[in-house]
Amino acid sequence: MNSYLFHEHTREQLKRKAEAGSLVVVALAATEQHGPHLPVYTDSLITEAVAVRAAERASRTVPVLLCPLLTIGCSDHHLRFGGTLSFSSATYLHMLRDIGESLVADGFRKIAFLNGHGGNEPIMHQTASDLAVKHPVWTASASYWSLSREELRKENAEEVGMVPGHAGGFETSAVLALREGLVDSGRLATEHEQRAWINSGPPGAFIGRHGELTGADGYTDAPARATKERGERYVEAIVRSATAWLINIYETMERGEREARNRL
Template identity: 70%
Template sequence: MKSFLYQEHTREEINRMAREGYMAVVALAATEQHGPHLPVSTDCLIGEYVAIQAVASAAREVPLLLCPLLSIGCSDHHLRFGGTLSFSSATYLHMLRDIGESLVRGGFRKIAFLNAHGGNEQIMHQTANDLAVKHPIWTASASYWNVSREALEAENAKEVGMVPGHAGGFETAIVLALREQLVDSIHEAVSADHSPRAWIHSGPPGTFIGRHQELTGMDGYTDTPHLATAERGLRYINAICAGVADWLIKTYRSMEQGEQSIKPS
């Protein structure tokens, strides 16, 4: 295959890959405020880098096709700060379903959603569930921080703050590693004694707790980014890419094994 990028192929090539059982990977991100120091493209920068690197690695072992990044997500909780583009949750659900339906109509029977923005997560999971209910296909969905959690723990990513947090030490470190010139001086733009919100992610996995105008932390970021460095960010992003690549490979193989197990003998 000349490329793992969906948009670089003709319709005939894509139709053939669908028939051959390729898994379509749909990468989700957002364009939204990230405090006074990070670009609004933060989730896109991280999400696209992770998707490209992880799919490139995983595609050496299993057949994958990466769809174009969805650069706008569900970010209504960021609108009050400005600088944010967002779909409502209902619109975003319909849009993800339509993308899934397009892939199904195109012949794909394996679809995986890979997410880089917290506000998209539950809608993404619902979409994957709805598609699998309606069609005889395999679906999967995950956010990069969940499937790379063990790798990030091994890198002690919490040394800089909340993981993943929002515009705190973790994301700032990664943007410093990817596009340092886009980060305003964190020593001038934000406070070193930023007041954390202890309740954010305080419940067990799979639970939610939130408060009006507090979902993004104080002043639109969850924790101080002052411990972030490009060197640390490079360690984190490499760990994420490895974790996501491993998830993609295991997901495809699970789908293949499942397909074999339900075929009539």
């Protein structure tokens, strides 16, 4: 069977794919409040679209398997608004480690995490590092906005607000492109109280304040400039970037394996 979806295979088929050196991808998302206008499934909608499309395209070039999407993440900073399902950071770390351990037990030696929710990111990176320390495996981890920064800049994504922000113009555009009917168009604010410190640091840095990690009223910027057409361009830019990343890390891991064998 040639499917790139992990869950469509039997145990015997997956064992053969693990032995053949397939890259297995775990996509991480969330179910959490996204202001008064977007569904709580926003991160999962975007991440699933990106992961499925990228895995399908990458699988034409390299052996890739995509695990079922993890639709609940580490979202404790959203709980006070309601409409949120969350694991604590400690629980989420254990859960991701257990998934990684399961894949190692299944025989996989190339494991990648692709993330679509900010609260998951540091825990994801820690998990990838821990697995590579403990087991003779290759791991990789990245959030889609990090992979696609340059492509989104080419698309002028900041024209609608923060990228990716939270429930602002960027994510609203993406949801309009993916499931337009889930956007409450009557609640798209044209103005929003700004938090100058949000995204004020360099990429990879963190700054936060109690009670305001999500911006004012649970979203970071006004979504009124969002459009379906813009969202289609943004999602496609992310998919292109994620596809290239999956191919690149597989080829890098394979090259590393060959170099290690040559040193023996």
